[in-house]
Amino acid sequence: MIKRSLAGRIGRLAGDSRPERVLIAASFVNRVGNGLFNAASALYFTLVVGLPAVQVGAALTIAGVIGLCAGIPGGHLADRRGARTIMMLALVVQAVSMASLVLVESWTALTIIATVDQIAAAVGGAAWGALVVRVGGDRPARFRAKLRTFVNLGVVLGTVGAGLALAAGTRGAYVTLILGNAASFALYAVLLLLLPRYPVLAAPPQQRRWLAFTDRPFLAFTALYGAMGLQYPVVSLLLPIWISEHTEAPRWTVAALFAVNSLFCVLMQTRIGSRIETLHDGGRAFRNAGLLFLVSCPMMALAAYTPVWAAAGLVLTAIFVHSLGEVWESSACFALGFGLAPDHAQGQYQGVLGLGFSAGQALAPAILTTVVLGLGTKGWLLLAVFFAALGAAGPSLARWGTRTRPQPGVAAEATG
Incomplete structure (x- = not known):
């Protein structure tokens, strides 16, 4: 009885419906992975791969600028083809691109892979926003607040894990962090399969496309x-x-x-x-x-x-x-x-x-x-x-x- 009561409280804390709990759990897993990677990425490319810090910064800047341009068309595609579908595709691309970073040995390779990752991140971010609205239901503010709570918690836990790996300072530790982040994207995509297929909402007639x-x-x-x-x-x-x-x-x-x-x-x-x-x-x-x-x-x-x-x-x-x-x-x-x-x-x-x-x-x-x-x-x-x-x-x-x-x-x- 006590166990069921505790489980019920945890369930209510995580979300008011099954779709809410699914999206919160998926986002939490992914942010743990992000926390693992973000705290160690720059050190991996400079200390392990051996790229100059200036080159690493330039590669990430180029990738970020190009990625900015993908969010708007990606979001429009999510509106017309379904937010869940587009987001899952973006997550698969991010899982592959993230795993590919362990093979990087040159500035060119880093730039190309990081650019692909940032394009997928921008598309997935816009689709995520559309999906949050559909999952939020009648209490969207409450759901979004809970979602951000667990997202923040995931980053904190991931950062703690990264600290332990950074203390080891070995190539294997850094590679584990990168592959852990890649796995979080893959698991995120799999968990989204548990969400219902939300129908695409038709735009009013005569409305501008953009x-x-x-x-x-x-x-x-x-x-x-x-x-x-x-x-x-x-x-x-x-x-x-x-x-x-x-x-x-x-x-x-x-x-x-x-x-x-x-x-x-x-x-x-x-x-x-x-x-x-x-x-x-x-x-x-x-x-x-x-x-x-x-x-x-x-x-x-x-x-x-x-x-x-x-x-x-x-x-x-x-x-x-x-x-x-x-x-x-x-x-x-x-x-x-x-x-x-x-x-x-x-x-x-x-x-x-x-x-x-x-x-x-x-x-x-x-x-x-x-x-x-x-x-x-x-x-x-x-x-x-x-x-x-x-x-x-x-x-x-x-x-x-x-x-x-x-x-x-x-x-x-x-x-x-």
Whole structure:
């Protein structure tokens, strides 16, 4: 009786329906694999394969730029041919390309294989967005929050496993991480077979093929989303450099901030995200995120002017506030990104949104390391105001999006 009760609680935590549990489990497995690979990929190509770091960076940059172009047509294909089918094909390609990395011995081979992988990743990402909408059912916000919780947990566990392999430092350990990631893509594809075959939703007659490019509120949100995405490398890139070069905080603070950030997001995502369902909710959550970043960034800057233990405490407090902002921001982007898109074109819209986010992430390192670090404390304050200004636009954008969405009666008539 107790065992059945415990199993029931775990099942409800993982999802409210069988399709939800399947997609959460599949995503979790894949993110464990991603965590294994991401933490060790650069070291493998430089230390084991022997490629110069500059060549590795160039290969990955070329692959990333080319991959950006595949998300939108891939998402459109998912809308017209079925999100599950397209995503499974993309996952199979990623499994093969990832496994092929263990054979890389030259820059050319790395560039070609990484490009194929990034194209498949962009197509799969857009199809994943469309599939999430279909699986989410009547409580999409709650499902997306749970999904992100388990995705974050998977990355954390994968990173821990990568740390153990990195400690060994052998070629076999690195190869195991790469093949483990390849296996996670293959298992992901197999698990998707357990999902039902969702029928393709017909587009209304006379509608433009590339609808997302004419949707001004959505394009405006895509720009805001890409810009607000700078908050992610604040934790992974900017703050570690700031701690090591400008503060007296002990170096273990860098590891601690990653742990606090990941753990807090895992614990709070469902609690906060499940309540953010409508466009109106998303707009307010976006504003809340900006205000929290307005508080966290100056706290990070002030750590440079405090004694050693005070600096460590200030940084950890700042990352706690920043993580809360991250949860609000991701929940807002779920509500707005999916809520502004029509159901029959979710893949196309998620492809556009992914392009905007990826472009922001590509520009982030240059912006954060030159502007913010270059200006020092003033740069942190400027970044804080920038995030707050972006967040302040959330409610107005939500109202604009609501006014320009087809009313239920009109939509029914169009599809009738």
